[in-house]
Amino acid sequence: MPDMNPTTQSILLLTAYFGESSGGNHKPLSPTEWGRFASWLSKNGRNPEGLLHDTEDVLVGWKDKTITTERIQSLLGRSAALALSVERWERAGILVVTRGDANYPHRLKKRLSTFSPPLFFYCGNLKLMNSNAVAVIGSRNATTSDMEYAAFLGDEICGQGYSVISGGAKGIDEAAMLGALKCGGSAVGVLSNGLMHLVTSLKYREYLMSGSLLLISPYSPEASFNVGNAMGRNKYVYCMSDAAVVVASDKDKGGTWSGAVENLKKDWVPLWAKRNPDENSGVSELVKRGARWLPEKDMSISSLVMDTNNNRAESAMQGVQGSLSFDYIK
Structure with a gap:
């Protein structure tokens, strides 16, 4: 080679x-x-x-x-x-970026250090790997209302100068990504499987070609679905973002729930949730554990990124700005 x-x-x-x-x-x-x-x-x-x-x-x-x-x-x-x-x-247009490359996700590398993946397979605009981004996360089996809200949120995020990042799964993830892309914004999908299949999908092909989409995966492009990989992928979505929004989640089960709880424990990024009047819903429980309700109107995306105690998103970038001494380890 x-x-x-x-x-x-x-x-x-x-x-x-x-x-x-x-x-x-x-x-x-x-x-x-x-x-x-x-x-x-x-x-x-x-x-x-x-x-x-x-x-x-x-x-x-x-x-x-x-x-x-x-x-x-x-x-x-x-x-x-x-x-x-x-x-x-x-x-298929799939290339590789390793932990030693300057385009490797800075935030993820800073937050996970040697626990970050040694490489990512990718297709699309690699510059989006380090764009300002808000993660939009939710269940695969979401309601029509939640799907429509995810698409609206994707539009709103891109309209205020941020990229959407998600796990790329059907449901909330896909709705948010397409919401951003269709309004002329950009999106990053962090996949747990099926990269080879998705890069040839007509649904995303034009966006990959135009440079508004990046699809990446730490797993083989030909990997089939695996629960462990899907769970492991969640942390990468959070760690590549500036803030995260959970649109819908089961309570005490599922990938959306476990990823959100892990983020709250590790304190990677501010976590927000779409309002739900049901006090027994998954998002209501996440708010009880430290997430915050998403504003219902006059939403400022930049305010979601700013934590009331400290600016975690910016602090995660300190130390990697200016002198980017990337190697295959740190």
């Missing part, structure tokens, strides 16, 4: 699934495992690229219970499978 950056190639071999394959008997490294291994490489003055040429020398002194040298060597031996996969991905 002469056109691929050697560091990117090494990271793909160690962390990516090719199609539905898990890499034989050895699973690719998880984000946590990659963070641990990459930190060791850096501390010892080594880099992922060196693994492609002098694997044994680079691994001298490495010991880990789950990331064995045998596992690393097995994963690095998947070059043929990687080449075939890259060819399929590139034909």
Whole structure:
């Protein structure tokens, strides 16, 4: 693969699934495992690229219970499978951005540090990766009223100069994204599966071509739906945004609920909820736990971003502005 950056190639071999394959008997490294291994490489003055040429020398002194040298060597031996996969991905317009690239999501990298994904697959306008954005989140099986509100919210967000970011799932996510796109705004979809399928969808193709849409995924472009991946993806939506709005949610169950609760616990971004008179609804419970009701009129998107205690969105960017010393670790 002469056109691929050697560091990117090494990271793909160690962390990516090719199609539905898990890499034989050895699973690719998880984000946590990659963070641990990459930190060791850096501390010892080594880099992922060196693994492609002098694997044994680079691994001298490495010991880990789950990331064995045998596992690393097995994963690095998947070059043929990687080449075939890259060819399929590139034909569909899918490229790769790694944690060492300047276009990698700054906010996410700052908030999750070594727990951030080692790479994202993407199609569309990569500059949107770091645009000012508000996350719009909600159930797949939403009411018509909530779907219409999500579309309105997408329109309102883009009209005030922000992008919409969501999980790209059917229901609230999709309604908000299309609401933004149809009014001439921009959107980012963070997918847990089906990237390969969605980039060829007529529904989104014109927006991908015009540069108003970015579809990304930390999982294989050919991955099928997986509950664990869907749950894991939620944190990335929050961590790439400046603020988040939950339009509708089940109570005490489901991905929307778990993602919102995790955000409240981790205090990543201000969380807002569409008003619901039912005190037993999921959004009402989220408000009891620390979310705030979304203003019903005269909504200022910039005010949603500002926290009453501190400006978390801006503080998350401090330290990465000016001197962006990105590497494959931090």
